Amino acid sequence: MANKQKTVYICSECGSETPNWAGKCPSCGAWNTLAELRLDKAGGRARDPGRTPKAKKLADLDSAEEIRFSTGISEFDRVLGGGAVCGSLVLVGGAPGIGKSTLLLQMCAASGRERRILYVSGEESERQLKLRADRLGVYGGELYVLAETDLDSILAAAESLKPDIVIIDSIQTVSNGDLSSAPGSITQVRECTMRIMRLCKENSLTTFVVGHINKEGSIAGPKVLEHMVDCVLYFEGERSTSFRILRAAKNRFGSTNEIGVFEMADNGLRCVENPSEMLLSGRPVNSPGTCVACVIEGTRPILAEVQALVTPAAYNAARRSNGVDYNRAAMLLAVLEKRGGLSVAGCDSYINVIGGLTLEEPAADLATSLAIASSYLDRPLGADLAAIGEIGLSGEIRSVSALNQRLSEISRLGFKRCVIPAHWRDEIRPIAGLQLLPAQNISEAIAAVLARE
Numbered sequence: 187m188a189n190k191q192k193t194v195y196i197c198s199e200c201g202s203e204t205p206n207w208a209g210k211c212p213s214c215g216a217w218n219t220l221a222e223l224r225l226d227k228a229g230g231r232a233r234d235p236g237r238t239p240k241a242k243k244l245a246d247l248d249s250a251e252e253i254r255f256s257t258g259i260s261e262f263d264r265v266l267g268g269g270a271v272c273g274s275l276v277l278v279g280g281a282p283g284i285g286k287s288t289l290l291l292q293m294c295a296a297s298g299r300e301r302r303i304l305y306v307s308g309e310e311s312e313r314q315l316k317l318r319a320d321r322l323g324v325y326g327g328e329l330y331v332l333a334e335t336d337l338d339s340i341l342a343a344a345e346s347l348k349p350d351i352v353i354i355d356s357i358q359t360v361s362n363g364d365l366s367s368a369p370g371s372i373t374q375v376r377e378c379t380m381r382i383m384r385l386c387k388e389n390s391l392t393t394f395v396v397g398h399i400n401k402e403g404s405i406a407g408p409k410v411l412e413h414m415v416d417c418v419l420y421f422e423g424e425r426s427t428s429f430r431i432l433r434a435a436k437n438r439f440g441s442t443n444e445i446g447v448f449e450m451a452d453n454g455l456r457c458v459e460n461p462s463e464m465l466l467s468g469r470p471v472n473s474p475g476t477c478v479a480c481v482i483e484g485t486r487p488i489l490a491e492v493q494a495l496v497t498p499a500a501y502n503a504a505r506r507s508n509g510v511d512y513n514r515a516a517m518l519l520a521v522l523e524k525r526g527g528l529s530v531a532g533c534d535s536y537i538n539v540i541g542g543l544t545l546e547e548p549a550a551d552l553a554t555s556l557a558i559a560s561s562y563l564d565r566p567l568g569a570d571l572a573a574i575g576e577i578g579l580s581g582e583i584r585s586v587s588a589l590n591q592r593l594s595e596i597s598r599l600g601f602k603r604c605v606i607p608a609h610w611r612d613e614i615r616p617i618a619g620l621q622l623l624p625a626q627n628i629s630e631a632i633a634a635v636l637a638r639e
């Protein structure tokens with residue numbers, strides 16, 4: 187039988203396969219996302235006829251907890267759900283220069299003493315790795331480095347060395363010589379991840395794979411990559427600041443809403459145990475347009491400063507929001523216009539969350555709205571004030587979860603007053619030194635904290 191070459195097209199957005207090329211993905215409707223994938227070796231799907239896979243009875247399987255080990259970096263462990271799970275495949279994505287290689291090399295410092303690690307780099311030479319390791323103070327005894335990009339050589343090295351942990355930096359530089367497409371293409375990334383995953387699962391290796399992200403901010407390559415691996419972590423932050431956040435987008439062994447907070451220093455990444463303190467440092471005192479919000483990230487309450495600048499529009503009203511969802515910000519502006527009595531619709535509005543943090547929780551609505559109102563009215567809110575509450579379309583302030591936990595963090599950081607929803611779900615435990623200002627709706631909140639004396 188002739189070795190027929192089969193071609194399929196994969197959508198880089200949703201990962202669906204189609205036999206024919208089209209400008210628009212038939213499955214998710216995205217434009218220009220189909221890329222060609224050649225399945226050279228008879229599709230690579232032939233099965234050995236002598237081997238019939240045997241299903242196992244669920245009741246007979248060992249249900250002992252998954253075995254975890256500490257990466258030696260407390261914030262990294264936290265995001266992974268309490269340490270790395272043995273035999274799992276973790277994808278670490280992030281923009282270039284954000285610190286992915288640094289994070290993984292620092293992990294080697296702690297884990298290299300007890301475990302054998304193979305660090306494969308397709309981006310740096312062995313000497314460069316050594317220089318970086320010296321700078322980070324990594325003297326791992328059982329740490330092996332390999333500067334290689336050929337997939338077969340990498341797999342062969344891993345099989346002969348028999349490490350406990352393999353790090354591939356990065357998946358976009360690895361290529362399989364059997365495929366005609368260039369390294370980093372969808373075909374290569376998919377095939378290489380699949381082969382690495384097989385190696386990882388067959389030998390119970392814990393594998394960390396670095397993935398570059400594309401313009402849209404997701405890992406370059408097909409979405410199927412994310413379906414294949416056990417954990418997908420994103421390393422975020424602005425290059426101009428030293429603040430970095432590690433976030434789980436997928437985790438088969440833990441929650442995905444836990445974040446890890448780091449600071450990039452001269453000698454590598456440092457865990458930030460108290461993110462609120464760091465996020466609030468250098469806050470302007472008595473200037474209009476800033477308010478402190480409290481959001482729950484995973485199990486931790488984190489305080490963040492929301493800044494707003496509202497100016498009369500010279501031309502068409504412009505809106506920019508950084509760290510707050512654009513549509514959410516537009517909604518809050520509309521509510522302020524209609525229910526708060528502020529004519530913000532015709533103004534240029536800029537919203538920014540300090541430290542590169544993204545506030546996804548609606549509990550930050552009230553702080554965002556008060557920051558906007560404060561800038562519009564050009565009156566400061568006072569440095570001792572924080573605000574918690576979700577805002578509804580009729581301007582009402584709605585209750586949020588974990589109110590007591592948020593209030594104790596606010597009090598711990600020295601705030602004296604906090605605007606809260608007038609109706610709350612949990613019973614509030616009063617905290618000495620923290621004055622609560624319950625408000626029913628946005629105009630009550632504005633009147634309570636921004637009224638002219």
Ligand code: TYD
Pocket residue numbers: 280281282283284285286287288289318321322450451452453454455
């Ligand atoms: P790197 O880990 O190489 O990023 P990635 O692998 O995500 O591309 O980090 C590179 C950046 O980190 C570089 O701009 C310099 C900075 N850096 C420090 O500030 N301190 C350090 O100790 C190290 C190793 C890097």
Ligand code: MG
Pocket residue numbers: 286287288309355
């Ligand atoms: Mg790197």
